[in-house]
Amino acid sequence: MERSLTFEHDLAAMLPRLRRFAHALSRNPADADDLTQATIERALRSKAQWQAGTRLDSWLFRIMRNLWIDTVRSRSRKEKFESLAEELEKLGEDPRGAIEASLELQRVMAAMERLPDEQREVVALILIEGFGYRETAEMLDLPIGTVSSRLVRGRTALLELVGM
């Protein structure tokens, strides 16, 4: 029981970082908070699979990244058929999330949004979350050389997009 309480405390402490990572991956603040919520729920359900003594942050980021990939994939399948419906839905969407996010955050999110998914996740983990190349490669199950070359491409594109 003590262990599970520690888990919940640590998870609560991770919420701000989970939200930050979710915003780096998602196309808007509302999606980011949906992703954060889904990650918390999944983590609570799967906590038996987390090994005490290993890093909780990597474990949680991995869950979030996999959930994000699932949504992105199912969305791109759906969008072929439902893009009009989704556009209409957006018109009625609650704008609070967008207002809460600062203008600057919206700008960088828009730039991140234009990166291909595989570059965006690498940029998010290394440049925003501060993971090392090796840790990132392990989290994403990729060779370190792939991580490094995706980072080059993502960062070069971002410089153009953010326009320094």
Added chain:
Amino acid sequence: MMTDETLFAWLDGELDAEQAARVAAEVAADPALSKRVAEHRSMHARLKHAFDGLLDAPVPERFSGAVSTPEVVDFAAAKRSREGRAGASLPRWAALAATLAVGILVGTMVPRGSNAPVELQDGKVYAAAALDDALNRQLASAPGGDVRIGLTFRDQRGAICRSFTQTAASGLACRDSGRWQVRGLFATPEGQAGTYRMAAGPDPNLAALIDSTMVGGPLTADQEKSAQAGAWH
């Protein structure tokens, strides 16, 4: 000519000392490269700054596991308004951390069917099952069962409140429309389970919540009995 991979690995502190020194020298000797490095550093700083704003932003209530508990927020707000007062106040982050712990704990407690100690109604959290039972029947002066009642007192509106301790959590519930509304629920910190935690006294967050809720002193054993006889009105 050095690759972009190497240049960025240097920027990210991924190179060993010898390689890093080589790249640094090359960058210093090349104005065009220096400019590019400066642009990338500045872009990275801007990106980081924009996203880091989220670390200080309040975490939305919805992450308390689909549970919205306005009372918990009231507690945090009450704490903030009291912060000017001398003594007794915990830092604001402590109240915030307590709020998060409450949400997560409630989130995991709610879905477990009819034996869950709390349930939701109209967005409020109420005591249920064994907890509700203990709050109704148990006297602080005559403990028994898994739930221990701590203090019984009245709040600003005159409603009866009772603090309680279970194996995994302690909290505060007050009468609201004929039920026990849970005003705060705090997970027992690691290493303080069971008897040690009782000896150690109430959770500091719970103590702060009680302190901010109680008007007058705790009820005496006789007052508690008569409050129970009057169905906790």
